[in-house]
Each structure stands twice: as C-alpha cells, then as structure tokens.
Amino acid sequence: MALPARSQSRARPAAPxxxxxxAGAGAAFFIIPLIGLLLRTPWASAWxxxxxxxxxAALRLSLLASFSATAIGLILGVPLAWxxxxxxxxxxxxxxxxxxxxxxxxxxxxxxxxxxxxxRRGLLGSxxxxxxxxxxxxxxxxxxxxxxxxxxxxxxxTVEAGLxxxxxxxxxxxxxxxxxxxxxxxxxxxxxVRPSLVAGAVLCWARALGEFGATITFxxxxxxxxxxTPLAVYLALETxxxxxxxxxxxxxxxxxxVLIGLRDRWLGAS
Amino acid sequence: xxxxxxxxxxxxxxxxxACGGAAPAGPNPSGSSGTITVFAASSxxxxxxxxxxxxxxxxxxxxxxxGFGGSSTxxxxxxxxxxxxxxASADQANMQKLLDAGLTxxxxxVFAQNHLEMVVAAGNPKHISSLADLSRSQLVVVLCAPAVxxxxxxxxxxxxxxxxxxxxxxxxxxxxxxxxxALGEADAGIVYATDVKAAGAGVQGVSIPPPLNVVADYPxxxxxxxxxxxxxxxxxxxxxxDGQRTLARYGFTSP
Numbered sequence: 001m002a003l004p005a006r007s008q009s010r011a012r013p014a015a016p017x018x019x020x021x022x023a024g025a026g027a028a029f030f031i032i033p034l035i036g037l038l039l040r041t042p043w044a045s046a047w048x049x050x051x052x053x054x055x056x057a058a059l060r061l062s063l064l065a066s067f068s069a070t071a072i073g074l075i076l077g078v079p080l081a082w083x084x085x086x087x088x089x090x091x092x093x094x095x096x097x098x099x100x101x102x103x104x105x106x107x108x109x110x111x112x113x114x115x116x117x118x119x120r121r122g123l124l125g126s127x128x129x130x131x132x133x134x135x136x137x138x139x140x141x142x143x144x145x146x147x148x149x150x151x152x153x154x155x156x157x158t159v160e161a162g163l164x165x166x167x168x169x170x171x172x173x174x175x176x177x178x179x180x181x182x183x184x185x186x187x188x189x190x191x192x193v194r195p196s197l198v199a200g201a202v203l204c205w206a207r208a209l210g211e212f213g214a215t216i217t218f219x220x221x222x223x224x225x226x227x228x229t230p231l232a233v234y235l236a237l238e239t240x241x242x243x244x245x246x247x248x249x250x251x252x253x254x255x256x257x258v259l260i261g262l263r264d265r266w267l268g269a270s
Numbered sequence: 271x272x273x274x275x276x277x278x279x280x281x282x283x284x285x286x287x288a289c290g291g292a293a294p295a296g297p298n299p300s301g302s303s304g305t306i307t308v309f310a311a312s313s314x315x316x317x318x319x320x321x322x323x324x325x326x327x328x329x330x331x332x333x334x335x336x337g338f339g340g341s342s343t344x345x346x347x348x349x350x351x352x353x354x355x356x357x358a359s360a361d362q363a364n365m366q367k368l369l370d371a372g373l374t375x376x377x378x379x380v381f382a383q384n385h386l387e388m389v390v391a392a393g394n395p396k397h398i399s400s401l402a403d404l405s406r407s408q409l410v411v412v413l414c415a416p417a418v419x420x421x422x423x424x425x426x427x428x429x430x431x432x433x434x435x436x437x438x439x440x441x442x443x444x445x446x447x448x449x450x451x452a453l454g455e456a457d458a459g460i461v462y463a464t465d466v467k468a469a470g471a472g473v474q475g476v477s478i479p480p481p482l483n484v485v486a487d488y489p490x491x492x493x494x495x496x497x498x499x500x501x502x503x504x505x506x507x508x509x510x511x512d513g514q515r516t517l518a519r520y521g522f523t524s525p
Contacts, residue, residue: 112453120410120454120455121455138410138439216446220412220450222438226439227440231442236417237346238340
C-alpha cells in the first residue's frame with residue numbers, strides 16, 4: 001500500500017474542515033463515556049473495594065485466562081494465517097471465512113456452539129468426558145477456551161495480512177542459499193512479520209480480556225474459577241455499582257498501559 | 271454543510287418534542303388511546319405479551335410497547351432518563367429504588383407472585399425430589415448469582431432447608447440457569463415456577479414445599495414522568511383485574 005513518491009514528498013496538506021469536525025466527533029464519542037466513568041468513580045472507597053478477595057480473584061483470573069488465550073491463539077492462529085496466505089487448496093475461502101466468523105458471531109451464540117461441541121452432551125465433549133473424564137464447561141480451561149474462540153481470529157487476520165504484504169523474495173533468496181523450509185520460516189518469515197505478530201497478539205489479548213458473552217455461556221460464572229473481570233463487573237452492577245465502575249477502570253488502565261506500551265515499543269517504527 | 275447539519279438537528283429536536291408532547295392528546299379524550307411503554311421484568315415476557323394483546327382488544331385505539339429486561343437493568347435505565355409509562359418489577363427491592371428516587375407516580379401494588387421450583391431434565395433422570403438432594407456431590411447444580419433476585423431467593427430457601435450446595439456456576443439470570451439444564455450441562459437448578467412452565471418439554475419442575483419455598487412479589491406502578499398517565503393507569507388496572515387469569519395461565523399466583 002505504498003503511496004506514490006510524489007504525494008509523499010509533498011508538504012503536509014492542511015486538513016479539510018469537515019474532516020477535522022468529524023474526526024473530533026469520532027474521538028469525543030470514545031472519550032466522553034470514559035469521562036463519564038471517571039466522574040462517577042468513588043475514589044474515596046477505591047482501595048477498600050479493590051482489595052476485596054472477590055475482585056482480586058477476578059483480576060487474577062482475567063490475566064491468566066487472557067494471556068493463556070493469547071498464547072493458544074498464537075500457537076494455532078499463526079500456522080492458520082500462514083496456510084491461508086501461502087497455500088491454495090479447494091475450499092480455502094470457505095474455511096477462512098469460518099475461522100474468522102467468531103468476529104461477527106454474537107459471543108453468546110459462540111458460547112452455545114461451544115457447549116454443543118465440548119459440553120457434557122456435546123459432539124466431542126461427551127467423548128472427552130467418557131474417555132478421559134475431561135469436563136470443560138464450568139472450568140477455568142473452559143473460560144480460556146471461550147476467550148480463545150472469540151479472540152484468535154484477530155491473530156489470523158492480522159498475521160495473514162502481514163504475510164501477504166511481505167516481500168517473498170527474501171524467502172526465495174534464503175531458500176536458494178540452502179536454508180531449509182523450517183529455517184526460512186523461523187529466521188526470515190517470522191522476523192519480517194513481527195509487527196503483524198505483535199499487533200495480532202495485542203488485539204487478541206485485548207479482545208480476550210474484555211470477553212463476556214461466550215465465557216458466561218460456556219464456562220458459567222463462579223468466583224475464582226470462571227468469573228473473569230467482565231463477568232464480575234456485570235454482576236456487581238446489580239448490587240454494587242461503585243465496585244463495578246472501579247473494576248472497569250482497572251481493566252481499562254491495564255489494557256491502556258499495555259496497548260500504549262506495546263505500540264511505542266514495537267509498532268512505533270512501522 | 272453546516273447549515274444542513276443544523277437543519278437536521280433542529281428536525282430531530284422537533285420530532286422528539288412532537289413525540290413527547292403529542293402522546294397524551296389522542297383522538298379519544300377518555301384517555302384509553304395513544305401509546306404507552308411498559309418496562310417489565312424479563313420473567314413477565316410471555317405473560318405480559320399476552321396481556322398486552324388482550325388490552326389492545328379491549329382498547330382498540332391503544333398501543334402498548336414493552337421493554338423487557340432484568341429488573342435492576344430497567345431501574346438503572348429509568349433512573350438515567352428512559353421514557354416509559356409503567357414499571358413492573360420482579361421484586362420489591364428494585365421497585366423500592368424507584369420509589370426512593372421519586373420516580374413513581376403512585377404507590378406500587380403487588381399484582382402477582384412467583385414461587386421457586388427446582389428444574390431438572392425431562393424424566394428426572396437423577397431422581398431429585400427435595401432440596402436436600404441438591405447437595406449430592408456428583409450432581410452438577412447451577413444457581414443464579416447471589417446478586418440477582420432469583421439467586422437471593424434460592425440462597426434463602428437452601429438456608430432455610432439447612433442444605434449446603436456447591437454450585438458449578440452462579441448464572442447471571444434465570445434463563446441462563448434454565449438453558450444450562452436444558453442443554454444437559456447441569457443436572458439441576460433453582461428457578462421460578464413460571465420459567466419451568468415457559469421452558470417446554472426438555473425440562474420439568476420439581477416443586478419445593480411451601481415452608482421452604484420463597485415467594486417473590488411482583489409490584490407494578492405508573493411512572494412519574496409517564497407521557498400517557500391516563501392510559502398507563504388503565505393498563506395497571508387491567509393487569510390487576512382481567513390480567514390475573516392470563517398471569518395464572520403462565521404459572522403466576524394471585525397475591
């Protein structure tokens with residue numbers, strides 16, 4: 001997507017007024033609700049609310065589950081992205097569409113689909129239960145699975161785009177110099193798409209951290225085991241809105257810190 | 271460009287104003303015409319939809335639209351300025367919040383009661399007959415979270431029965447408990463009698479005897495800022511009178 005050299009070298013154009021107005025409205029649309037949250041935050045009781053064991057358990061579980069989901073998302077998603085970017089085989093576009101479907105599927109429906117597949121009476125779940133005694137619903141593993149299901153498509157899409165836009169002549173050169181396919185992948189391809197890998201991982205992690213619908217449907221809601229922070233926020237809204245707001249802010253602060261930090265460190269140059 | 275934007279905003283404001291202002295004044299001065307919005311607890315979905323249809327038959331010039339949701343969610347929306355005429359809650363606590371905020375036009379009246387029931391798979395394969403059975407260790411039991419009314423009531427019933435249950439999950443609402451049992455993920459749950467009735471053939475109810483059973487009161491009230499208070503009052507009266515038969519059909523009992 002490189003711009004022609006002419007337009008790049010031209011002096012920066014003055015922004016047209018409608019663009020400035022609309023961009024301002026767009027930014028305000030995101031920022032004003034956050035200000036609303038901040039203004040309503042009960043700072044005085046913040047320490048007390050956040051120190052409660054249930055809140056700490058939810059935060060701990062959220063971090064564990066979102067990072068696990070990101071790890072699984074990378075382990076399975078990167079090979080998938082490579083397959084879509086580099087191989088042609090019949091039905092590729094259909095399979096590709098199916099693997100990114102969770103991005104548009106209502107998460108609750110995703111949760112029901114997971115139950116029908118991995119639940120006690122599900123397609124694979126009944127076999128897992130009788131053969132190995134593995135039960136996924138109502139477990140932390142189930143929560144990680146639900147988050148992975150919803151978040152992994154971000155890895156697939158981002159890394160596939162990176163692989164497609166990358167200059168494959170580097171790979172060809174490495175191969176002609178005698179590097180094995182595995183070495184080319186490890187030493188040439190993956191380093192070249194590192195910005196896409198990082199961006200995909202960050203998006204995947206952020207999506208997993210905020211996941212609600214699939215998790216509550218597939219894994220249920222039990223403090224310490226499957227109650228991640230978004231679930232705790234949702235239930236706290238019923239009885240203790242102050243705790244819900246504080247918990248949301250913590251979630252926000254953590255993700256903002258990670259997004260800003262990673263962007264400057266890894267993506268700033270690209 | 272900006273002129274168009276301003277014109278559009280003015281138009282939107284005018285439409286909004288027209289809606290708010292025109293609603294009470296209908297062609298029929300007796301008040302049984304126009305439109306009302308009824309906010310009702312999600313457990314009332316089926317019963318109120320039926321009552322709404324009957325009400326429209328009795329008042330051909332009237333239009334009733336429903337907003338169903340969790341009682342506490344609805345209260346939060348009304349507190350934040352959602353415009354409606356009537357609120358029907360699944361518990362007294364949430365109605366009390368509106369009363370305390372001065373958002374009701376009248377004293378709430380209890381129009382129905384609901385009982386707890388255990389819900390199990392059709393045919394009751396695990397032979398669950400009492401609350402004490404729920405403490406069996408190999409059973410997967412799901413309850414509502416303690417934060418929502420059904421979870422509060424279930425906890426009270428279990429406490430009164432001196433039964434300790436380790437739930438596999440504390441669901442966010444009754445429907446989630448029901449679907450976990452209907453899908454076979456859970457062996458049993460505690461829900462409202464009306465939910466078992468609405469759930470169909472996949473599940474069945476196991477009744478909880480009266481001394482241990484907790485009764486949920488459903489209060490209704492006209493809202494203070496009701497755009498069509500006359501029709502709202504007519505609807506509330508209808509629920510308290512003719513609506514009782516419909517409510518009974520859906521598993522509610524009369525107060």
